[in-house]
Amino acid sequence: MDYSPHKMDQALAAFERDYPAYESTKILDDLRATEYARLDKQNQIYLDYTGGGLYAQSQLRQHMALLEEGVFGNPHSKNPTSLAMTHLVERARSFVLDYFNAPSDEYVAIFTPNASGALKLVGEAYPFAPGGRFLPVYDNHNSVNGIREFASAKGAEVTYMPTVLPELRLDAAALEAELNRTQPGSHNLLAYPAQSNFSGVQHPLDWIAKAQARNWDVLLDSAAFAPTNQLDLTVWKPDFVPLSFYKIFGYPTGVGCLLARKTALKKMQRPWFAGGTISITSVQGEGWHYLLENEAGFEDGTVNYLNLPAIEIGLRHIKDIGIDVIHERVTCLTGWLLEQMTSLKHSSGLPMVQIFGPANMQDRGGTIAFSVDDPQGVRLDYRWVEALANRANISLRTGCFCNPGTGEIVHLLTREEMAQAFNRPTGMTFDQFFDWARSKHDRNPSTMRISVGLATNFADVYKFISFLESFKDKPEAEIDEVEVEYTVYATQRDSA
């Protein structure tokens, strides 16, 4: 690939002319050279921020210093080392609430292992019952889709709202019609992502209040939204907000959170209790236990306490930069990427890239799903493109990103077709599913995804476009010769 510095400088100058707001995000170039210097030291082109954010080196140093100096015990006690830890855990908790502008008389922050853990807490305890409804959207992550198992087991009606091509947004009129359909006294849960982890679409936040006014509770999956957007809980009042912190600031993994409205928590029915979630129980009578109120009733066992101070450190880091600065940078770089990707053409005149989702920056974030086509319009097997990207040290994502609904829409897989994939006693691996889906439409159901974030710079996106340019005029058969390491997934594990 030709990364000639001269050509890149010219492209940068043109980019800066077209995106003057980029200038206001220069602090991120300084941080790239210091806090994130390891990217350039290793020539890594990291384009998977929706999969996981990157940490600044100072986050690690601060956290390690704290651990090296402190003596911390399990926060469930009243001894000095336990109290020292409790203090830091509660500081982290209130920092999280402050960061999201969540009034502390209205919201609680429940620490969980990740966003999926937060979603499971909602799924297993929401009072689904006959007469009630669960209304997910096609664009949900599998960890939201899984809630339907709890809903249908308890007799609630499950209805999916499809996303609509080409922009992969939801049909507002159809949603409104569904929202109007509830029974008095029933419990109803609408669940949608603030930002799609597939297409980057930002779904309207004003549905939250509209749904609540019609007797719905609202779960706003903010895992893919929060890393590059401010979620202001004084303005928007979803009942449940699941998050993973590593997606926002990279370190640590293993900690997420459920921001929950106290009023919504009151109606939850936990299916079990654990250490830490009750005031007392007895082994001599079934059902004898008192669940603690608010977050304490939902944090099973010992929280990941040594890592919780790192949440405050990470959020401070984002606050110091300014989420608006990160948002601006991501907006500029994504806008440029979309322009470049949509203008790439083979000599045959056919486009080299197909974007799945909005091709401009209207109501979308920094995640782009796409496929690469050959000069005859043959969609390339994503495994070849991925193998070539790996050689160029480009970290991108492939597969369905744990968002099968939007994948089914973009690859035109109907319900009848999908039904055939689920009648096999032995199940199917993702690769088998890919080959099977290809046979349905005689076309590779390939999707790749790039996503930009706080440490992305112009050189990253420029190099990625140069990588795509290398496919110009290359027939499928030529690319077919690329050696691919086929990964055998037992399930749709290409998550995140």
Ligand SMILES: Cc1ncc(COP(=O)(O)O)c(C=O)c1O
């Ligand atoms: C929108 C969305 N929701 C939920 C999740 C699940 O997050 P985790 O795997 O951290 O539990 C992800 C992961 O990528 C996501 O993108």
